[in-house]
Amino acid sequence: MSDQVTPPLRIAFMGSPDIAVGVLDALIAAGHEIACVYSQPPRPSGRGKKLRPTPVHAFAEEKGLEVRTPKSLKKVPEQEAFSALKLDAAVVVAYGLILPQAILDAPRLGCLNMHASILPRWRGAAPIQRAIMAGDSETGVDAMMMEAGLDTGPVIASARTPITEDDTAGSLHDRLAELAAELAPRALAGLADGSLTPSAQTEEGMTYAAKLGPDDQRVDWTKPARQVDCQIRGLSPFPGAWCQWTPPGEEASIRLKLLMSRRSGRETSAPAGMVLDDNLLIACGDGGAVRILRLQKPGGKPMDADQFLRGQAIAPDTVLD
Structure with a gap:
């Protein structure tokens, strides 16, 4: 035909x-x-x-x-x-x-x-x-x-x-x-x-496939790593999944928009939301972990994680909310 x-x-x-x-x-x-x-x-x-x-x-x-x-x-x-x-x-x-x-x-x-x-x-x-x-x-x-x-x-x-x-x-x-x-x-x-x-x-x-709303966007690190990874990728580039981070020396937290991630094979007993290394590997609720590959600060441009971390480190043992 x-x-x-x-x-x-x-x-x-x-x-x-x-x-x-x-x-x-x-x-x-x-x-x-x-x-x-x-x-x-x-x-x-x-x-x-x-x-x-x-x-x-x-x-x-x-x-x-x-x-x-x-x-x-x-x-x-x-x-x-x-x-x-x-x-x-x-x-x-x-x-x-x-x-x-x-x-x-x-x-x-x-x-x-x-x-x-x-x-x-x-x-x-x-x-x-x-x-x-x-x-x-x-x-x-x-x-x-x-x-x-x-x-x-x-x-x-x-x-x-x-x-x-x-x-x-x-x-x-x-x-x-x-x-x-x-x-x-x-x-x-x-x-x-x-x-x-x-x-x-x-x-x-x-x-x-319900219309996306605010309740879909905030990352719950207590969820399994696979679910967190799928949420981040499924909401990228818009409206974007997000979590909160308090920079060192600051009292107020800021919202990080997470734009790309990948599940890691690493297993951990760390609390959900804890940063596990210097390259944004984050513990999830099932003992798995997700690495953040691309993210964005409020008012900033989307950046690959390595570029973002050159300007502002997020140290291991930091807990993201």
Whole structure:
């Protein structure tokens, strides 16, 4: 099956963040007619709080495409405007708005969602981070036909990738973005010519990728080393896992943002959170340890641990909280 569709499909693209840009570019390259791009409204950003468009919005404007940024699709005028596009299909990638049934029903072939997990595992808002935090060995991208439930629709095609001990949410995001860009044209072509048939999800193995919050971020050193390592990598580079450290001679502690780690084979009876050597090996609750490889002080830049320690040593027997 070719990724090219003859004749090209008339589609709307609905997406907002970086992970969606490559998919839109791939659909343009495949020769589809992009009738309109939908994205989240521009939001204040930076010191001047200037309105900044989403990455998809900015890319679409560079390509000369019409962009719509409604705050909601629940009102009838927005639904009528969408229906008036006379679409063959809509492709959705991390758009960020709920699609009402009237929107889902408008395109001739339906709405195809590119979801960054192997469904039914990690339905929901933060599948990339949650997969690493849970210690999963594999993830991927599913092309799913959308329905009213949250990521419950039948899957038409998948692409998989291993999760390694070197992966962070950032590196995995970039790899999944490439997979999604490769998969979307192929899934759309298969949907159009009938060579790919949607397969219903089972509920067995279903997990929910809840939106990340403050409770996810603070490191609990009493947890097993594997869990601590997965938390640090799964939240890097954003929002970041953190712990507290009190520099020598200071009364107030500061927050250290931990951006990369690796489990050590060393076993220890030291208290959880204690620094075990001169290179940020930290004791965990199961007798294991995690080495911090990259971190950041408040107001500072992310640094590799050796660079950080040249400016400020964190001595053995220090206890991080």
